[in-house]
Amino acid sequence: MLVGPRQCGKTTLARLFVPSDSLNYFDLEDPVSLARLDEPMTALQDLRGTVVIDEIQRRPNLFPTLRVLADRSPLPAKFLILGSATPELLRQSAESLAGRMEVVSMSGLSLDEVGDEARGKHWLRGGFPPSFLADSDEDSFAWRRSFLLSLLERDLPAWGIGVVTPMLRRFWAMLAHYHGQTWNGSEPARALGVSQTTTRRYLDLLTSVFMMRQLQPWHENLKKRQVKSPKVYFRDSGLLHALLGCGTERELRDHPKFGASWEGYALETVVRRACPDEAHFWATQNRAELDLLLVKDGRRTGYEFKSADAPRLTPSMRIAKNDLDLESLTVVYPGTRAYTLQEGITVSPLV
Numbered sequence: 001m002l003v004g005p006r007q008c009g010k011t012t013l014a015r016l017f018v019p020s021d022s023l024n025y026f027d028l029e030d031p032v033s034l035a036r037l038d039e040p041m042t043a044l045q046d047l048r049g050t051v052v053i054d055e056i057q058r059r060p061n062l063f064p065t066l067r068v069l070a071d072r073s074p075l076p077a078k079f080l081i082l083g084s085a086t087p088e089l090l091r092q093s094a095e096s097l098a099g100r101m102e103v104v105s106m107s108g109l110s111l112d113e114v115g116d117e118a119r120g121k122h123w124l125r126g127g128f129p130p131s132f133l134a135d136s137d138e139d140s141f142a143w144r145r146s147f148l149l150s151l152l153e154r155d156l157p158a159w160g161i162g163v164v165t166p167m168l169r170r171f172w173a174m175l176a177h178y179h180g181q182t183w184n185g186s187e188p189a190r191a192l193g194v195s196q197t198t199t200r201r202y203l204d205l206l207t208s209v210f211m212m213r214q215l216q217p218w219h220e221n222l223k224k225r226q227v228k229s230p231k232v233y234f235r236d237s238g239l240l241h242a243l244l245g246c247g248t249e250r251e252l253r254d255h256p257k258f259g260a261s262w263e264g265y266a267l268e269t270v271v272r273r274a275c276p277d278e279a280h281f282w283a284t285q286n287r288a289e290l291d292l293l294l295v296k297d298g299r300r301t302g303y304e305f306k307s308a309d310a311p312r313l314t315p316s317m318r319i320a321k322n323d324l325d326l327e328s329l330t331v332v333y334p335g336t337r338a339y340t341l342q343e344g345i346t347v348s349p350l351v
């Protein structure tokens with residue numbers, strides 16, 4: 001199962017393996033493909049080779065059939081299913097295909113793919129190919145605004161997700177101002193006139209369709225009171241900027257959320273590069289904190305994200321380095337020169 005947000009390039013990738021005009025390709029946004037799958041066992045059981053089913057979230061009732069087909073021996077066909085929602089949202093997939101399916105996550109274009117010379121453009125526009133490759137900042141901004149509306153008004157209802165669209169639109173716009181902050185559901189709940197349970201459900205929904213990241217706190221048996229709520233980030237910086245009304249680099253640099261935008265952009269880049277076993281943030285009630293703690297193969301590395309021209313050593317960095325027993329702590333900033341703050345703590349550009 002290849003999962004990721006709408007328009008990130010999943011279909012383009014799948015068509016490298018199976019052409020869209022092949023009988024082995026099913027696009028569930030195409031009425032013809034939907035008609036072919038009215039009797040799914042009849043349509044799929046005689047196919048050979050690789051079979052692609054795109055936008056599986058539109059027909060989650062296919063998963064029991066896929067389980068039966070995946071249990072055949074010998075196996076005449078393998079299935080590549082594409083989804084714009086997490087398997088947790090499509091609970092049937094986890095139940096039907098447990099032990100039979102590998103989930104591969106995909107995002108838009110990364111900084112490594114577009115090159116460091118395009119970092120400013122990539123940060124502003126985000127990684128969705130139609131946004132990044134647009135002819136102008138104005139066209140990119142218009143595409144992102146249209147994408148947001150389409151997801152809320154067309155895609156979510158089509159996937160059977162029952163939400164009040166105007167309310168979710170207001171909530172999502174509010175989230176842009178919480179980007180990079182610890183989640184506190186009471187404030188948006190009061191502003192929207194709903195319960196905290198409802199705002200939490202909205203946040204989980206946007207997380208499940210790959211729009212938001214909930215970075216969970218790191219808990220360890222330390223003799224300090226630690227923050228227990230997640231921090232929330234937009235996974236794509238371009239969508240954040242669209243909701244903040246930042247269509248140009250100058251508008252972004254003049255915006256109060258400039259530093260938070262950099263933090264989220266750099267954090268996503270680091271997480272994608274590292275492919276960690278675990279990713280967390282750490283914070284205590286006495287305001288010692290670490291933006292990102294990665295655990296991979298038992299090793300802990302820490303990251304701070306600063307938009308300043310020349311970040312300096314802070315007491316919080318020393319506390320995090322010692323208390324969390326970090327192998328290294330890297331301060332990532334938009335500059336071009338790397339330098340050392342103290343042993344084990346360095347400043348590095350995002351390259």
